[in-house]
Amino acid sequence: MAGKIIADTIETGAGADISTSYVVNGSAKAWVNFTQISTQTVRDSFNISSITDVSSGRTFPISYTSNMSDGNYVGSLYQNAVTGTGYINFDNQYVGGFGSKTTSSFGERSYGSSGDIDSNAVELIIQGDLA
Amino acid sequence: MSEIITDKLTGKTSAGDVTITSEGGSATMQLQQGVAKAWINLNGTGTPAANDSFNVASITDTGVGYYEVTFTSNMSNTSTAVSGMRSANTDNGYFTRCDVQSGRTTSMVELSSALYTTSLSDGTDVMGIIHGDLA
Numbered sequence: 001m002a003g004k005i006i007a008d009t010i011e012t013g014a015g016a017d018i019s020t021s022y023v024v025n026g027s028a029k030a031w032v033n034f035t036q037i038s039t040q041t042v043r044d045s046f047n048i049s050s051i052t053d054v055s056s057g058r059t060f061p062i063s064y065t066s067n068m069s070d071g072n073y074v075g076s077l078y079q080n081a082v083t084g085t086g087y088i089n090f091d092n093q094y095v096g097g098f099g100s101k102t103t104s105s106f107g108e109r110s111y112g113s114s115g116d117i118d119s120n121a122v123e124l125i126i127q128g129d130l131a
Numbered sequence: 132m133s134e135i136i137t138d139k140l141t142g143k144t145s146a147g148d149v150t151i152t153s154e155g156g157s158a159t160m161q162l163q164q165g166v167a168k169a170w171i172n173l174n175g176t177g178t179p180a181a182n183d184s185f186n187v188a189s190i191t192d193t194g195v196g197y198y199e200v201t202f203t204s205n206m207s208n209t210s211t212a213v214s215g216m217r218s219a220n221t222d223n224g225y226f227t228r229c230d231v232q233s234g235r236t237t238s239m240v241e242l243s244s245a246l247y248t249t250s251l252s253d254g255t256d257v258m259g260i261i262h263g264d265l266a
Contacts, residue, residue, distance in 0.1 A: 022265075025185040026166030072183035074170045074258040076214040099218040099256070125214075127170040127260050128183065 029073070030064055030126040036110060036118035037083055047126075057081075057116035060100060060107030066130055071101040073128025080121040081112030089120070098124070103131060168211075169202055169261040175244060175253040182256070193234075193241065196251025201239040204265055209235050211263035217244045218256035237266065 030047035034040060040053040049065040079096040082089045096119075097109030106126075110119040141149075150159040169186035173179055179190040179198050191199040213235075234241035240261060244254045 022166050022168065022186075023162065026168060026170075028167070070183070072172045074172050074183075074260055075216055075218070076258075076260055077216055095216065098216050101218065101256075125260070127167055127185075128172075 025129075026127075028125050029066075029068065029128055029130050031124060032062065033121075033123050034059070035120050036122060037120050040118075054107075055116070057110035057118055058107070059109075059122070061105030062108060062124070063105040064103075067103045068126075069129040069131045070103060073101065073126055075101075075106065075127075076125045077108065078121065078123045079108070079110040079119040081110055081117050081119050083118075083120050085120045091117075167260050167262055168204075168206065168265055169200075170259065171200055172256065172258050173198060173200075174255045175257050176255055179253075194251075196244050196253055197241060198243070198257065199234065199239050199241045200259060202261075205237045206261075207237065207264040207266045209237060211235070211240065211261050213240055213242075213259060213261050215242055215244075215257070215259040217246075217254045218258065 028046070030045070032042060032045035032048045032051070034042045034045070034051055036053070036057065036059060040051055040059060042048065042051060047065050049063045051059050051062050054060050075098050077096055077098045080090040081094070081096075082091050091112035091114075094111045096111055098106065100107040108122060108124065110117055110122060112119075149162045151162045151165075152159055167185070169184075171184040171187045171190075172182040173184070173190055174182055175192070175196070175198055179192050181187060181190060186203050187200055188203040189201045191201070193199050240259065242257060242259045243251055244257045245251045246254075
């Protein structure tokens with residue numbers, strides 16, 4: 001049986017509570033971990049329906065399963081701009097591109113010292129309002 | 132479908148610990164720790180204004196590319212985890228960044244934004260996410 005809880009407050013300690021607005025507004029609405037090496041592949045994700053390989057280092061659109069309410073949402077991006085995945089593997093003096101945000105999708109561009117490049121580690125977290 | 136309507140949830144064993152079960156079913160975590168306590172998407176050109184936000188009371192322009200973001204409900208300490216980005220949606224550049232400055236208190240965090248150069252500049256789509264403990 002599917003369950004549903006509707007609450008205004010969650011207590012965090014004696015005399016302290018947290019509004020359920022933090023649960024709703026503070027929860028990530030989507031996240032994705034994917035590689036751009038060879039065939040772009042999603043390793044794991046939440047609320048992401050598909051990604052499309054545009055060209056080297058570029059993935060657009062990255063589409064939501066459930067859409068956002070508008071394009072004013074927030075994202076946090078990490079792209080390592082190399083083929084490795086270890087903690088020492090990065091060439092990201094450039095943060096990378098995150099944009100073209102719509103209610104249904106957004107785009108990501110990986111960039112390193114040699115220009116556009118496929119990254120083995122592309123990680124994005126989306127915060128904002130669902131439709 | 133079942134539905135519980137209530138104003139407040141309290142841990143049964145420990146009042147301050149509401150746990151949720153992991154997707155894999157083998158772990159639990161404290162619900163409150165996993166949610167962002169504030170986030171903002173702001174337009175820093177002219178007078179800075181939020182395009183959208185959560186738990187943000189105000190934005191102060193502290194210089195070109197600098198924005199002091201004040202919380203509605205304060206954090207309990209300054210050991211927050213803050214990440215930021217500046218989108219290329221409407222800025223003429225792809226390689227952007229949004230750094231977290233040292234100016235950080237329980238009531239605010241200072242963000243900065245730049246394109247791919249080292250010079251700070253105002254952006255129309257500057258984003259920050261704050262995790263940590265509320266006061």
